[in-house]
Amino acid sequence: MSIREERKQQSRQAIIDAVLQLSASGRAFSSISLREISRQIGLVPTAFYRHFQDMDALALDLVDQVALHIKGILHQLGQGYLYQPDAQTETALTLFFKSVDQRPQQWIFLIAERWGGSAVLRQAIAREIDFLIEDLANDLQRVESVQHFQHAEDLHVLANILINLSLNWAMNWISLGQQFEAEKLQQQQQHFIQQSITQV
Template sequence: MQTVSKPIRAEKKQQTRQALLDAALELMASGRGFSAISLREVTRQVGIVPAAFYRHFPDMDSLGLALVEQVSSTFREVIRLVRRNEIERQGAITASVRIFVEYAEAHRLLFLFLAREQFGGSAAVRQAVATVQQHFIADLQADLALSSKLTHLGPADLEILASLIVKTVFSTLPELINPSDDQPTASPGTVSQMEDKLRFILIGGKHWRGIAAGRIADE
């Protein structure tokens, strides 16, 4: 009797695991949230019995958390590409947004999941997405601290600036990757508006005197 080697079994298990992740994304593509899809629907999509699901995930929330990790890894790759554009150079914002939009459209289902589950019904997945946001904010804050045009800002100011940038990108995701049926890609107007928002935030940061100074001026 011929036996299947351990490496082949491990590869087949990984393929089935990824198929479950992909099935969940495909089921959500029609507009449903993650909490609205069932374990049975996911396994039916893959072609396995529901009991086989538990060989890969203890429950649906665990599958959702795995999707967050997958999209986080994809997003980190986007950020690395964007960071290669020096944000202070003329045209850097336009180039960075173009890279981001192209990457998001190429990985549409993953980014659509990220956009929707910021406010989704699964508390575990929602918290995981919030944690991903905080990691990006911390990374961007460290990058902004190296900018020669932002040396007047302290850590608290840079954290606010980084938060504004990251949350602006996250809030724009639905418009970028979920266009209307007659507009298969993000509209030039949406992309241009995102560029303007980021430009507005960064220019404001360059002229911001800091939290303490701002509070004094308001008094």
């Protein structure tokens, strides 16, 4: 990659990161303007169009990037939950929540915009969540502990529940960090992990 291409990629990623930061601060994507993004990262507004055709194109790129990251995390969680003995469930959940802590902005964006004001985002996120559910349902077919499920539809329902549960866990975990100071946070997080174990 040439220096010019590398700088272009860095600028493109800076635009994406700026939107994620604004989203994490409570802003809806539909309320964020091109000028606001440009101002935040120090680009002239016209430079935006070197990277994205319009805000809808940016929205789709955001969903692709966020979904790819979350797909990897949920896959790890699924493997830990489905293929490990019960004694390992706490470990799998702890690793999952650590991954949420590492990139909370991506989780906030996906979860908030799932029901947000941008139709483009709602449709793209719904499609990605359907893919996650389908992938997990396929994995479940090879798991001995759910072989008593006789119909593919039943596995799909179970996968749907697990994916949505994971999204709820992530948002609640992030909320803990916003509600409690360091002193009480660790205790609250441990309590939440134990509570989550009972849900699976």
